[in-house]
Amino acid sequence: MASPPLYDSPAFRDIAGDTWRPGGLSLTQQGLNVCAFRPGARLLDVGCGAGATLTLLLEEGYAALGLDRKTHCPKGLPFVQSDATSLPFLAGSFDGIICECVLSLLPKKDMVLANFARLLKPGGKLLLADLYWQEGQSYPSNDSTALPASCFEGAPGRGALEMMLTRAGFHRIIFTDHTAALRALAARLIWYGKELSSLFHNHCQLSPNANGCSRRPGYGLWISILPDV
């Protein structure tokens, strides 16, 4: 039987805090600084989890809406329960979409990114933060229709992800590497996550690929921008 995602573990949440991902809100803030959305911009936080980013967006004066397939989000926050692979909104509804550490857990990544592009207005921006497999290692794009068993299993290669973003219609892609944040969270889980008896065993596929290369994950932030017209 497949293990539940790491973020579903109470021990993980205890250590990672309300953001449940590497980098926390400071990485979100870095991405927002690059996006430079106008005050009051309509933003959708896809996979908003416990609502940490959603709360930040509202505090910063954006017209933000959270979406998640589970109801982790505290009552009182603007929230829609739905699956990220079937977004219930009209085309051109948002100025920006935030998707942090979620895409790796989704199937049909090409379709998901195309839907993100469809929901954005011309010139709209996608703030995407997630795990990726570093360049120089030949891994599939992970755009299959099967639900990944873990965020590591579902993480695409960086090149494959950027090709998917381009196919979806994004014409400017700004990437920054934040693998140090992934390492910091992993180290914290080792020392403070004693009850996580096997930290990644059930969440990562550590075996070499067919070419004998070992897999090395990274964590990245992509700001992707649609053309203005």
Place this chain on the structure above:
Amino acid sequence: MALDPEFKPDHGDWYCTSCDVPLQQQKVQVLYMNSAFDVILPRCPECGLTMIPESLANGKMAEVEALLEDK
């Protein structure tokens, strides 16, 4: 979150052979993967030699290092 997690030896009583004294569970600051962590580990009260329990070293630490550091 409980602070200062404690890691005891997997088995047996351990001594520092240089100082000929038993190791004690003491609070230490571990520098690991560019971060500092306050934890309680078996440590020689005389010379400060600190033991990482085998299950931790060969378990989670090895697992994460293999994944993140290509070991």
